[in-house]
Amino acid sequence: MSPKPLLGPCDSYQLEPFAYEWAWTMARAQENNNWAPEEIAVAPDVADYKDPTLDPKHKHLFVSVMAQLTTFDIERGDDAAETFLSVFQPAEIRHFFKRLVWEEGLHTRSYRYVIENLGIPLSIYDTWKTVPAMKARVEMAQQLSEPVLQSIKRQIEGRPYHQMDLAEKQALLRSLVFWFLIFEGVWFWVSLLGPVQQLARLGRFKGGAEQFTYIARDESQHIGFGQALIREYMVQNPEAVTDDLLATILADTHRAIDLESEYIAYCLKDGPILGYSVNEHVATAKFFANMRLGAVGLPQPFDDAYHAFPWMAEQMEIRKEKNFFETRVTEYQAGGALSFDDADEEGMAGPEEFPATGVIPPRTAREVPTEAPAEDDKKSVRELFPEDDPYFQKHEQSQWDDPLAGLK
Ligand SMILES: [Fe+2]
Protein backbone atom coordinates (compact mmCIF):
# COMPACT_ATOMS: atom_id res chain seq x y z
CA MET A 1 0.00 0.00 0.00
CA SER A 2 1.20 3.46 -0.84
CA PRO A 3 2.41 5.48 2.16
CA LYS A 4 -0.06 8.12 0.96
CA PRO A 5 -3.20 6.28 -0.17
CA LEU A 6 -5.37 8.26 -2.58
CA LEU A 7 -8.30 8.18 -0.15
CA GLY A 8 -6.07 8.59 2.90
CA PRO A 9 -5.34 8.39 5.65
CA CYS A 10 -2.52 10.86 5.09
CA ASP A 11 -1.60 14.43 5.91
CA SER A 12 -2.95 16.56 3.07
CA TYR A 13 -0.79 19.49 4.17
CA GLN A 14 2.47 17.54 3.94
CA LEU A 15 3.78 17.96 0.41
CA GLU A 16 6.88 15.76 0.48
CA PRO A 17 7.97 13.08 0.22
CA PHE A 18 5.93 12.57 -2.92
CA ALA A 19 4.12 9.32 -3.53
CA TYR A 20 2.81 10.50 -6.92
CA GLU A 21 5.57 12.61 -8.36
CA TRP A 22 3.96 12.37 -11.81
CA ALA A 23 1.09 14.56 -10.56
CA TRP A 24 3.49 17.27 -9.46
CA THR A 25 5.48 17.02 -12.68
CA MET A 26 2.36 17.28 -14.82
CA ALA A 27 1.21 20.37 -12.94
CA ARG A 28 4.64 21.94 -13.50
CA ALA A 29 4.44 21.10 -17.18
CA GLN A 30 1.11 22.89 -17.33
CA GLU A 31 2.68 26.03 -15.93
CA ASN A 32 5.00 26.00 -18.93
CA ASN A 33 1.95 25.98 -21.18
CA ASN A 34 0.56 29.27 -19.90
CA TRP A 35 -1.47 31.15 -22.47
CA ALA A 36 -4.03 33.94 -22.59
CA PRO A 37 -7.15 34.40 -24.73
CA GLU A 38 -5.90 37.78 -25.92
CA GLU A 39 -3.18 36.03 -27.92
CA ILE A 40 -5.83 34.79 -30.31
CA ALA A 41 -6.45 36.93 -33.37
CA VAL A 42 -10.22 37.12 -33.65
CA ALA A 43 -10.54 39.91 -36.25
CA PRO A 44 -10.97 37.42 -39.12
CA ASP A 45 -13.68 35.63 -37.12
CA VAL A 46 -15.50 38.92 -36.58
CA ALA A 47 -15.45 39.43 -40.35
CA ASP A 48 -16.66 35.85 -40.91
CA TYR A 49 -19.49 36.22 -38.41
CA LYS A 50 -20.75 39.44 -40.00
CA ASP A 51 -20.19 38.30 -43.59
CA PRO A 52 -23.62 38.16 -45.32
CA THR A 53 -22.34 35.39 -47.58
CA LEU A 54 -21.46 33.16 -44.61
CA ASP A 55 -23.16 29.78 -45.03
CA PRO A 56 -25.88 29.61 -42.31
CA LYS A 57 -24.87 25.99 -41.66
CA HIS A 58 -21.34 27.14 -40.84
CA LYS A 59 -22.61 29.83 -38.51
CA HIS A 60 -24.99 27.49 -36.69
CA LEU A 61 -22.29 24.85 -36.29
CA PHE A 62 -19.77 27.32 -34.86
CA VAL A 63 -22.19 28.95 -32.43
CA SER A 64 -23.64 25.60 -31.29
CA VAL A 65 -20.27 24.06 -30.51
CA MET A 66 -19.19 27.23 -28.73
CA ALA A 67 -22.41 27.18 -26.68
CA GLN A 68 -21.96 23.61 -25.52
CA LEU A 69 -18.28 23.91 -24.65
CA THR A 70 -18.79 27.16 -22.74
CA THR A 71 -21.23 25.43 -20.41
CA PHE A 72 -19.11 22.30 -20.24
CA ASP A 73 -15.99 24.14 -19.07
CA ILE A 74 -17.90 25.85 -16.28
CA GLU A 75 -19.39 22.53 -15.21
CA ARG A 76 -16.08 20.68 -15.40
CA GLY A 77 -14.24 23.24 -13.27
CA ASP A 78 -17.01 23.33 -10.70
CA ASP A 79 -17.22 19.57 -10.47
CA ALA A 80 -13.48 19.04 -10.03
CA ALA A 81 -13.42 21.67 -7.29
CA GLU A 82 -16.49 20.32 -5.51
CA THR A 83 -15.82 16.57 -5.70
CA PHE A 84 -12.40 15.17 -6.66
CA LEU A 85 -10.39 17.97 -5.06
CA SER A 86 -12.02 17.11 -1.76
CA VAL A 87 -11.93 13.31 -1.98
CA PHE A 88 -8.31 12.71 -2.95
CA GLN A 89 -5.97 13.30 -0.04
CA PRO A 90 -2.30 13.41 -1.15
CA ALA A 91 -1.11 17.01 -1.51
CA GLU A 92 0.51 16.48 -4.92
CA ILE A 93 -2.70 15.01 -6.37
CA ARG A 94 -4.72 17.92 -5.02
CA HIS A 95 -2.11 20.29 -6.45
CA PHE A 96 -2.83 19.08 -9.98
CA PHE A 97 -6.57 19.47 -9.42
CA LYS A 98 -6.04 23.09 -8.38
CA ARG A 99 -4.24 23.74 -11.65
CA LEU A 100 -6.97 21.92 -13.58
CA VAL A 101 -9.70 24.02 -11.97
CA TRP A 102 -7.80 27.20 -12.81
CA GLU A 103 -7.45 26.12 -16.43
CA GLU A 104 -11.15 25.37 -16.78
CA GLY A 105 -11.75 28.93 -15.63
CA LEU A 106 -9.26 30.15 -18.24
CA HIS A 107 -11.13 28.19 -20.92
CA THR A 108 -14.39 29.79 -19.82
CA ARG A 109 -12.84 33.23 -20.16
CA SER A 110 -11.43 32.32 -23.55
CA TYR A 111 -14.85 31.35 -24.94
CA ARG A 112 -16.30 34.58 -23.60
CA TYR A 113 -13.51 36.52 -25.29
CA VAL A 114 -14.50 35.15 -28.68
CA ILE A 115 -18.24 35.42 -28.01
CA GLU A 116 -17.88 39.04 -26.91
CA ASN A 117 -15.67 40.06 -29.83
CA LEU A 118 -17.96 38.47 -32.40
CA GLY A 119 -21.03 40.01 -30.82
CA ILE A 120 -22.80 36.68 -30.44
CA PRO A 121 -26.04 37.34 -28.52
CA LEU A 122 -25.90 36.52 -24.81
CA SER A 123 -28.66 33.98 -25.35
CA ILE A 124 -25.80 31.63 -26.28
CA TYR A 125 -25.37 31.07 -22.55
CA ASP A 126 -28.93 29.68 -22.36
CA THR A 127 -28.43 27.20 -25.18
CA TRP A 128 -27.61 24.29 -22.89
CA LYS A 129 -31.07 24.62 -21.33
CA THR A 130 -33.01 24.97 -24.56
CA VAL A 131 -31.37 22.25 -26.65
CA PRO A 132 -32.43 18.87 -25.19
CA ALA A 133 -29.26 17.02 -26.23
CA MET A 134 -27.06 19.59 -24.54
CA LYS A 135 -29.21 19.67 -21.41
CA ALA A 136 -29.17 15.88 -21.18
CA ARG A 137 -25.38 15.85 -21.28
CA VAL A 138 -25.04 18.48 -18.57
CA GLU A 139 -27.49 16.51 -16.44
CA MET A 140 -25.77 13.17 -17.04
CA ALA A 141 -22.58 14.69 -15.67
CA GLN A 142 -24.41 16.07 -12.65
CA GLN A 143 -25.96 12.67 -11.94
CA LEU A 144 -22.59 10.93 -11.98
CA SER A 145 -21.23 13.39 -9.43
CA GLU A 146 -24.12 13.06 -7.00
CA PRO A 147 -22.89 9.87 -5.22
CA VAL A 148 -19.46 11.45 -4.74
CA LEU A 149 -21.08 14.47 -3.14
CA GLN A 150 -22.85 12.07 -0.78
CA SER A 151 -19.48 10.57 0.22
CA ILE A 152 -18.20 14.07 0.93
CA LYS A 153 -21.25 14.70 3.10
CA ARG A 154 -20.52 11.55 5.09
CA GLN A 155 -16.91 12.63 5.51
CA ILE A 156 -18.05 15.98 6.91
CA GLU A 157 -20.25 14.05 9.32
CA GLY A 158 -17.19 12.21 10.62
CA ARG A 159 -16.63 9.15 8.42
CA PRO A 160 -13.24 9.47 6.61
CA TYR A 161 -12.90 8.69 2.90
CA HIS A 162 -10.74 5.60 3.43
CA GLN A 163 -13.73 4.01 5.17
CA MET A 164 -15.92 4.27 2.08
CA ASP A 165 -17.95 1.15 1.43
CA LEU A 166 -17.71 -0.80 -1.81
CA ALA A 167 -20.65 0.96 -3.46
CA GLU A 168 -19.11 4.36 -2.75
CA LYS A 169 -15.71 3.32 -4.08
CA GLN A 170 -17.40 2.06 -7.23
CA ALA A 171 -19.40 5.27 -7.62
CA LEU A 172 -16.17 7.24 -7.34
CA LEU A 173 -14.46 5.10 -9.98
CA ARG A 174 -17.49 5.42 -12.26
CA SER A 175 -17.40 9.20 -11.83
CA LEU A 176 -13.65 9.34 -12.52
CA VAL A 177 -14.02 7.30 -15.69
CA PHE A 178 -16.88 9.46 -16.87
CA TRP A 179 -15.32 12.86 -16.17
CA PHE A 180 -11.80 12.17 -17.42
CA LEU A 181 -12.30 9.61 -20.15
CA ILE A 182 -15.74 10.48 -21.52
CA PHE A 183 -16.52 14.09 -20.64
CA GLU A 184 -13.00 15.37 -21.34
CA GLY A 185 -11.60 12.48 -23.36
CA VAL A 186 -14.48 12.14 -25.83
CA TRP A 187 -17.11 14.87 -25.58
CA PHE A 188 -14.64 17.72 -25.21
CA TRP A 189 -11.89 16.25 -27.31
CA VAL A 190 -13.87 15.57 -30.47
CA SER A 191 -15.66 18.93 -30.36
CA LEU A 192 -12.42 20.82 -29.80
CA LEU A 193 -10.59 19.12 -32.63
CA GLY A 194 -13.41 18.21 -35.02
CA PRO A 195 -16.12 20.53 -36.37
CA VAL A 196 -14.54 23.93 -35.73
CA GLN A 197 -11.18 22.76 -37.07
CA GLN A 198 -12.97 21.68 -40.24
CA LEU A 199 -14.59 25.12 -40.50
CA ALA A 200 -11.09 26.63 -40.26
CA ARG A 201 -9.91 24.29 -43.01
CA LEU A 202 -12.75 25.72 -45.08
CA GLY A 203 -11.50 29.24 -44.31
CA ARG A 204 -13.96 30.20 -41.57
CA PHE A 205 -13.50 31.02 -37.87
CA LYS A 206 -9.77 30.39 -37.80
CA GLY A 207 -9.40 32.31 -34.53
CA GLY A 208 -11.98 30.07 -32.88
CA ALA A 209 -10.15 27.02 -34.15
CA GLU A 210 -6.86 28.36 -32.82
CA GLN A 211 -8.48 28.95 -29.44
CA PHE A 212 -9.68 25.38 -29.42
CA THR A 213 -6.17 24.05 -30.08
CA TYR A 214 -4.86 25.98 -27.08
CA ILE A 215 -7.61 24.48 -24.95
CA ALA A 216 -7.03 21.01 -26.37
CA ARG A 217 -3.40 21.17 -25.29
CA ASP A 218 -4.53 21.72 -21.71
CA GLU A 219 -7.17 19.04 -22.01
CA SER A 220 -4.64 16.49 -23.24
CA GLN A 221 -2.88 16.89 -19.92
CA HIS A 222 -6.11 16.62 -17.96
CA ILE A 223 -6.92 13.38 -19.74
CA GLY A 224 -3.41 12.03 -19.21
CA PHE A 225 -3.54 12.87 -15.52
CA GLY A 226 -6.97 11.24 -15.27
CA GLN A 227 -5.71 8.06 -16.90
CA ALA A 228 -2.82 7.83 -14.46
CA LEU A 229 -5.12 8.58 -11.51
CA ILE A 230 -7.70 6.00 -12.56
CA ARG A 231 -5.04 3.33 -12.96
CA GLU A 232 -3.63 4.13 -9.54
CA TYR A 233 -7.09 4.11 -7.98
CA MET A 234 -7.87 0.68 -9.44
CA VAL A 235 -4.55 -0.67 -8.19
CA GLN A 236 -5.32 0.58 -4.67
CA ASN A 237 -8.99 -0.49 -4.73
CA PRO A 238 -9.10 -3.63 -6.88
CA GLU A 239 -12.29 -4.82 -5.20
CA ALA A 240 -14.13 -1.92 -6.87
CA VAL A 241 -13.49 -3.28 -10.38
CA THR A 242 -16.29 -5.82 -10.59
CA ASP A 243 -18.13 -7.16 -13.61
CA ASP A 244 -21.20 -5.23 -12.51
CA LEU A 245 -19.26 -1.99 -12.45
CA LEU A 246 -17.76 -2.70 -15.87
CA ALA A 247 -21.27 -3.26 -17.21
CA THR A 248 -22.37 0.06 -15.72
CA ILE A 249 -19.41 1.88 -17.27
CA LEU A 250 -20.22 0.22 -20.58
CA ALA A 251 -23.81 1.48 -20.33
CA ASP A 252 -22.58 4.97 -19.41
CA THR A 253 -20.33 4.98 -22.45
CA HIS A 254 -23.12 3.93 -24.80
CA ARG A 255 -25.38 6.60 -23.34
CA ALA A 256 -22.64 9.20 -23.73
CA ILE A 257 -22.21 8.29 -27.39
CA ASP A 258 -25.98 8.40 -27.96
CA LEU A 259 -26.04 11.90 -26.49
CA GLU A 260 -23.03 12.86 -28.58
CA SER A 261 -24.97 11.75 -31.66
CA GLU A 262 -27.97 13.91 -30.73
CA TYR A 263 -25.73 16.88 -29.99
CA ILE A 264 -23.82 16.79 -33.28
CA ALA A 265 -27.09 16.15 -35.13
CA TYR A 266 -28.34 19.43 -33.67
CA CYS A 267 -25.13 21.22 -34.61
CA LEU A 268 -25.48 19.92 -38.19
CA LYS A 269 -29.27 20.07 -38.26
CA ASP A 270 -29.41 21.38 -41.84
CA GLY A 271 -27.09 18.73 -43.17
CA PRO A 272 -23.37 18.04 -43.30
CA ILE A 273 -20.81 20.64 -44.22
CA LEU A 274 -18.08 19.85 -46.70
CA GLY A 275 -15.86 17.18 -45.16
CA TYR A 276 -17.84 16.74 -41.94
CA SER A 277 -20.91 14.65 -41.25
CA VAL A 278 -22.79 13.33 -38.24
CA ASN A 279 -21.81 9.73 -38.97
CA GLU A 280 -18.12 10.58 -39.23
CA HIS A 281 -18.24 12.59 -36.01
CA VAL A 282 -19.90 9.75 -34.12
CA ALA A 283 -17.51 7.11 -35.47
CA THR A 284 -14.61 9.29 -34.32
CA ALA A 285 -16.20 9.77 -30.89
CA LYS A 286 -16.43 5.98 -30.60
CA PHE A 287 -12.79 5.69 -31.68
CA PHE A 288 -11.71 7.97 -28.84
CA ALA A 289 -14.03 6.21 -26.37
CA ASN A 290 -12.28 2.94 -27.20
CA MET A 291 -8.88 4.58 -26.90
CA ARG A 292 -9.56 6.24 -23.55
CA LEU A 293 -11.07 3.16 -21.92
CA GLY A 294 -8.37 0.92 -23.34
CA ALA A 295 -5.69 3.23 -21.91
CA VAL A 296 -6.73 2.30 -18.37
CA GLY A 297 -7.28 -1.37 -19.13
CA LEU A 298 -11.06 -1.25 -19.51
CA PRO A 299 -12.93 -2.98 -22.34
CA GLN A 300 -13.22 -1.10 -25.62
CA PRO A 301 -16.91 -1.24 -26.48
CA PHE A 302 -17.24 -0.17 -30.12
CA ASP A 303 -16.55 -2.45 -33.07
CA ASP A 304 -17.67 0.18 -35.58
CA ALA A 305 -15.34 2.94 -34.39
CA TYR A 306 -12.89 4.61 -36.73
CA HIS A 307 -10.96 7.86 -36.91
CA ALA A 308 -12.71 9.74 -39.71
CA PHE A 309 -10.58 12.88 -39.43
CA PRO A 310 -6.90 12.05 -39.65
CA TRP A 311 -6.20 15.72 -40.30
CA MET A 312 -6.88 16.35 -36.60
CA ALA A 313 -3.28 15.50 -35.81
CA GLU A 314 -2.01 17.40 -38.83
CA GLN A 315 -3.98 20.48 -37.81
CA MET A 316 -2.54 20.35 -34.34
CA GLU A 317 0.97 20.00 -35.65
CA ILE A 318 0.68 23.05 -37.88
CA ARG A 319 -0.79 25.10 -35.08
CA LYS A 320 1.72 23.86 -32.58
CA GLU A 321 4.57 25.12 -34.72
CA LYS A 322 2.87 28.44 -35.30
CA ASN A 323 1.62 29.11 -31.83
CA PHE A 324 3.71 27.19 -29.40
CA PHE A 325 7.08 27.09 -31.04
CA GLU A 326 7.40 30.41 -32.80
CA THR A 327 5.35 32.61 -30.51
CA ARG A 328 4.51 31.28 -27.12
CA VAL A 329 7.55 29.45 -25.91
CA THR A 330 9.80 32.49 -25.88
CA GLU A 331 7.12 34.58 -24.22
CA TYR A 332 5.72 32.21 -21.68
CA GLN A 333 8.29 29.67 -20.63
CA ALA A 334 8.57 30.17 -16.90
CA GLY A 335 11.37 27.68 -16.43
CA GLY A 336 13.89 29.56 -18.55
CA ALA A 337 15.78 26.82 -20.29
CA LEU A 338 13.02 24.64 -21.68
CA SER A 339 12.76 24.24 -25.40
CA PHE A 340 9.44 23.24 -26.88
CA ASP A 341 10.72 19.71 -27.21
CA ASP A 342 11.49 19.64 -23.52
CA ALA A 343 8.03 20.89 -22.65
CA ASP A 344 6.66 18.38 -25.09
CA GLU A 345 8.43 15.57 -23.34
CA GLU A 346 7.28 16.74 -19.94
CA GLY A 347 3.75 17.24 -21.01
CA MET A 348 3.29 14.02 -22.91
CA ALA A 349 5.45 11.70 -20.96
CA GLY A 350 5.61 7.97 -21.23
CA PRO A 351 5.43 5.42 -18.46
CA GLU A 352 8.93 6.00 -17.20
CA GLU A 353 7.94 9.51 -16.10
CA PHE A 354 4.43 8.85 -14.82
CA PRO A 355 4.23 5.29 -13.55
CA ALA A 356 1.25 3.86 -11.80
CA THR A 357 2.35 1.60 -9.00
CA GLY A 358 0.71 -1.40 -10.64
CA VAL A 359 -0.20 -2.50 -14.12
CA ILE A 360 -3.70 -3.54 -15.04
CA PRO A 361 -3.67 -5.61 -18.18
CA PRO A 362 -6.26 -4.80 -20.86
CA ARG A 363 -9.38 -6.86 -20.44
CA THR A 364 -9.72 -7.28 -24.18
CA ALA A 365 -6.93 -7.70 -26.65
CA ARG A 366 -8.95 -6.24 -29.49
CA GLU A 367 -7.20 -3.52 -31.46
CA VAL A 368 -9.00 -0.25 -32.11
CA PRO A 369 -9.69 -0.08 -35.85
CA THR A 370 -8.31 3.13 -37.33
CA GLU A 371 -10.38 3.01 -40.47
CA ALA A 372 -13.80 1.96 -41.57
CA PRO A 373 -13.53 -1.33 -43.40
CA ALA A 374 -15.99 -0.30 -46.09
CA GLU A 375 -14.41 3.00 -47.05
CA ASP A 376 -11.17 3.01 -48.94
CA ASP A 377 -10.46 6.68 -48.52
CA LYS A 378 -10.14 6.58 -44.75
CA LYS A 379 -6.50 6.52 -43.70
CA SER A 380 -4.90 6.26 -40.33
CA VAL A 381 -3.11 9.28 -38.96
CA ARG A 382 0.21 7.55 -39.43
CA GLU A 383 -0.36 6.91 -43.12
CA LEU A 384 -0.69 10.61 -43.82
CA PHE A 385 2.95 11.21 -43.09
CA PRO A 386 6.09 10.04 -44.90
CA GLU A 387 7.83 6.98 -43.53
CA ASP A 388 10.77 9.00 -42.20
CA ASP A 389 8.70 11.81 -40.71
CA PRO A 390 10.67 13.02 -37.65
CA TYR A 391 7.51 13.53 -35.63
CA PHE A 392 6.69 9.88 -35.73
CA GLN A 393 10.25 8.88 -35.07
CA LYS A 394 9.77 10.55 -31.73
CA HIS A 395 6.18 9.57 -31.08
CA GLU A 396 4.87 6.22 -32.12
CA GLN A 397 1.42 7.73 -32.27
CA SER A 398 0.19 11.31 -32.36
CA GLN A 399 0.43 12.86 -28.93
CA TRP A 400 -2.70 14.80 -29.71
CA ASP A 401 -4.69 11.68 -30.33
CA ASP A 402 -3.27 9.84 -27.41
CA PRO A 403 -1.72 11.91 -24.61
CA LEU A 404 -0.20 9.02 -22.71
CA ALA A 405 0.22 6.40 -25.40
CA GLY A 406 3.12 4.86 -23.52
CA LEU A 407 0.97 4.02 -20.53
CA LYS A 408 -1.19 1.64 -22.47
FE1 LIG B 1 -11.46 22.83 -20.30
Ligand SMILES: [Fe+2]
Ligand atom coordinates in the same frame (compact mmCIF):
# COMPACT_ATOMS: atom_id res chain seq x y z
FE1 LIG C 1 -10.25 19.86 -18.73
